[in-house]
Amino acid sequence: MEIERDKLLAMYRTMRRIRCFEERVRDLSIANEIPGFVHVSIGEEASATGVGAALRLTDRITSTHRGHGHLIAKGGRLDRMMAEIFGRRGGYCKGKGGSMHIADFALGILGANGIVGAGLPIATGSALAAVIQGRDDVTVSFFGDGAANEGAFHESLNLAAIWKLPVVFACENNGFGEFTPAQTVTSVADIAVRAQAYGIPGQIVDGNDVVAVHQAAAEAVARARRGEGPTLIECKTYRWEGHVVGEHAMIGTGQYRERAEIEQWRARCPIARMEKWLTERGLATADVFEAVAGEVRAEVEAAVEFARASESPDPKEVAEDLFV
């Protein structure tokens, strides 16, 4: 499948936006300007981007605790995301949800989610609603290798399979469920093979190759849209940063992986890889990359300023939105 140059450049920009946004979030978290726990997906931008680029506005996603990339890839606003991560009233959730619970229903973002695996049933239900409502919208559920060991994963794949629901299960296998190497707690080397148990297609894709991810996702989305049922895609990637930003202060360093392993994966950076790919094909040059990087930096800085300028919620608001 040939991908148009505009789309390729848009994907490049999306990866840049995710990277820049999350590096800023990481640094602001370490600087204690952002409260609480943040989980970044630095190094994993290709999976969110390649899948997101296969979706249209009315398609939907469910995301995870490590969801900034998914939300950005589906069109989430950086300023309102950043304000939410800051816990401010101008954030998507008025400061009630934080990094792990950002949603924008108008954009089809059914929510990041702080419970591992919780998005899978929601995505399955969203796909069911599409069928009942006679719409050809597709729902993508992003989840990690950890969620693939939750019951919700198996219940959802089974149901989506028997009813041929328009849902794509996008597993980002980043090597670690929190602080535990995935291979030590997972029955199979490739989560994608679990698709066979449910009689649906399962595909392994190089999760650091945005073009490959996009092609796989586009096929799966098209298949779902045609009413042919779900697909499980496993994007093999790697989490450069810790489970949670600042974890070294809690658990020390070198607890569960070697520095050399991280360096190996840093050398496979999905953004550098796409730059090389675009350059080799004569589709873009270094000045294009620099221009994008500069624009994205300015956009992220504006988002930070928006968040800083946004008020903190008033304690009087704490019981609002409990009930309709």
Added chain:
Amino acid sequence: MEITYLKAINEALHEEMRRDENVFVMGEDVAELGGAFKVTEGLLDAFGPERVIDTPIAEALIVGAGVGAAMLGMRPVLEMQFGDFISCAFDQIVNTAATLRYRHGGLASCPIVIRAPSGAGVHGALFHSQNPEAWFTRVPGLKVVAPATPYDAKGMLKAAIRDDNPVVYFEHKRLYRSVKEDVPTGDFTVPLGVAQVRRSGDDLSIVTYGGTLHQALEAANIAEREDGISVEVLDLRTLLPLDREAILAAARKTGKVLVVHEDRLTGGIGGEIAAIIGEHAFEYLDAPVRRLAMLDTHNAFSPPLEEFILPNTAKIVAAVRDLWAY
């Protein structure tokens, strides 16, 4: 027309599905079989397989998928075949559904109803007898209801389906075919969050709900007839949010309150009711608030064991006499 509690629920489902095409029913054996208790009988024929859906035995998924569908404008009614199985869906209810609106800052609503056939006295043993309402009554964002009469069962289910918040609807299995009542044929709802005085009295108030309402009413009649004690009976109907004013009114009126429920004693809603009365009507009390509830054990199978642990009419009468004598 006189209908059973079960028929009342069935009629509510038919009427709400006719009224609103976004309402659909999903659960284990709800379509072809019409439900293990026949509560959903006839729905498949009337509304077809896209709106009356048999699921795998996967309670977490039933609720989680229901939430996903609700985000897209549907109004699912989700059946837990036995209320005991609701624990498999606990995370989906208390984390996913109850917090949905709040955690997204009011952007979303979650109009789902979870129907949970609950209650003991049918020799169902440990996992087909429970009254798990108190697991949910401390979770803001949920509404928790437990109707006791056919009229309420119908009107409250219709109200629950029309409510934009997640509602856990406990229907007591023992009442399905044992309780009948004249229920109007026209459209009506019973508001959630409003208790009702079922029997007026001056000497002592019983506060109860669900299956034990009927035992409490019998007990009140016996106490009046045999001991001359005038007993008021308040049916809570909704457990979250509690009708605090009705509870306090009952306490202020008689000064002696007996809370009765089939849920376990410790951590049951009775403790909360006693605390509300203690905090806000202490000076009206002539006796400590008493509780009569299931013993703090499990739902044992053997009939004499089950009989021993559950409240019943005779035990309520004894508790009324004891409190009256205080």
